[in-house]
Amino acid sequence: MTEIYETQSERTDLPLVVMPAVLDAMIEPIKAQFPALHDVARVRMFEEFTSDEAVLAERLKNADALLVGGYHISDDLLRTISEQGHVKCIVFCGTGVASYINLELARELKVRVCNAEHYGDHAVAEHTFALLFELIRKVGQLDKDVKAGNWAWAGGDGLQLAGRRMGIIGLGGIGTTVAGIARAFGMEVAAWNSHVPAEHFERSGSVPVDDLNELIETSDVISVHLPLNDATRGIVTAENLAHLQPGTMLINTARSEVIESGALFARLQEGDIPAALDVFDHEPLTVDDPICHVPGIVLTPHVGWRTDGAFKELTRQMIACMNAYFAGEDYNVVVSEH
Incomplete structure (x- = not known):
């Protein structure tokens, strides 16, 4: 009862x-x-x-x-x-x-x-890095390997954040917090200059980039932090995602709908972009959802805000x-x- x-x-x-x-x-x-x-x-x-x-x-x-x-x-x-x-x-x-x-x-x-x-500025920003670290260090998989008696180093060599470039799409409260954490890790930080007050760049230490394609093309990590509204729905297009370079890591802890419907899945199908997502077009995901079967993808059930x-x-x-x-x-x- x-x-x-x-x-x-x-x-x-x-x-x-x-x-x-x-x-x-x-x-x-x-x-x-x-x-x-x-x-x-x-x-x-x-x-x-x-x-x-x-x-x-x-x-x-x-x-x-x-x-x-x-x-x-x-x-x-x-x-x-x-x-x-x-x-x-x-x-x-x-x-x-x-x-x-x-x-x-x-x-x-x-x-x-x-x-x-x-x-949830800090909560979502911290989860962004939890997802990113899973991509670059694969802690979850390594934990399973060790507990299964596998001490082999295969797959254990990671990527280093220091010296890499973080590109932020959406420099609001969460994006600004992400920028601060990224800089603490020694990353260079840039952000899309789309209706963003100048003080946000100053406070976050981010470099403004006017062209979204340029930001995507020149970043090692892309992290999405746009709010969802009429102006942002589908604002990141398939044409934008075509500028992702092989190996660029993409994190989305914002809303799935800010990316053009179907565009991200189509880009991930090419198999050269590591991605980690906390948000989806349809929630909850079902086991037969195609996004669940993209090789190497990291998925969490829209929990970034939950602390x-x-x-x-x-x-x-x-x-x-x-x-x-x-x-x-x-x-x-x-x-x-x-």
Whole structure:
């Protein structure tokens, strides 16, 4: 039976905030934030993760606001909870809300949508290097070999980061953090100069490169950190990827959709580009997905953002969004209800 955690249940005069599904790792961090809603709103959290929309809709009956944790809101569910219910504010547990909710439909329905910003800069940047180190040092495979009694050095010779060039596509909070780590490893760092404030280059020590093809062609490692929005969807094209030189390593911990659909898989099929991905066109991946069978590829299940520090800051911002909504203020608003 699903555990239900509630606060101020007797305060029926207060609006109701419902979290109809929650990731296990978020339960304690977000509980620690609920006191900030004292005398502002009641909270009802179902301590079980599900993406079953019939279940979500049932749990959201009588809700005034919704906390979303790790599942997609279909257009049908969005219409159900806004038109047939009372939900007029949705707070998403992350930055890339456009991948999970139809923002244009939310705007039509006059539902406020909020997200969290920069909560996972360090988490995603660190995961970027976890993926990169797996490509250059193959620690996971070597661990298996040693435990299997294989002490042979075959495959154990790695690549060195110091002296190599990191090319960053997307020099925001995460990209800037990646740049700092790369420089600490002795790498030269360059970044695509696409609507990036000059201070980002100054702060990160990155060299601006105006032409994306030039950045891709002259880098030893390409790391993607663009947010997903209407302007960035498919912005990295097949023509851009054609400029990858054999042996260039590609890391994507941003969103799969910022790369032209099908372009990355087609380029990887040539077999000369080591790649590590944390994001995909369809999640979760199935074992028969073609991307799983690209030789040498490293894949993780969209976990770059999941660290203790990121959960703490993420949940703080989620509750801050709720407080602002009920106070008639704005905080991390992506779509306004007005």
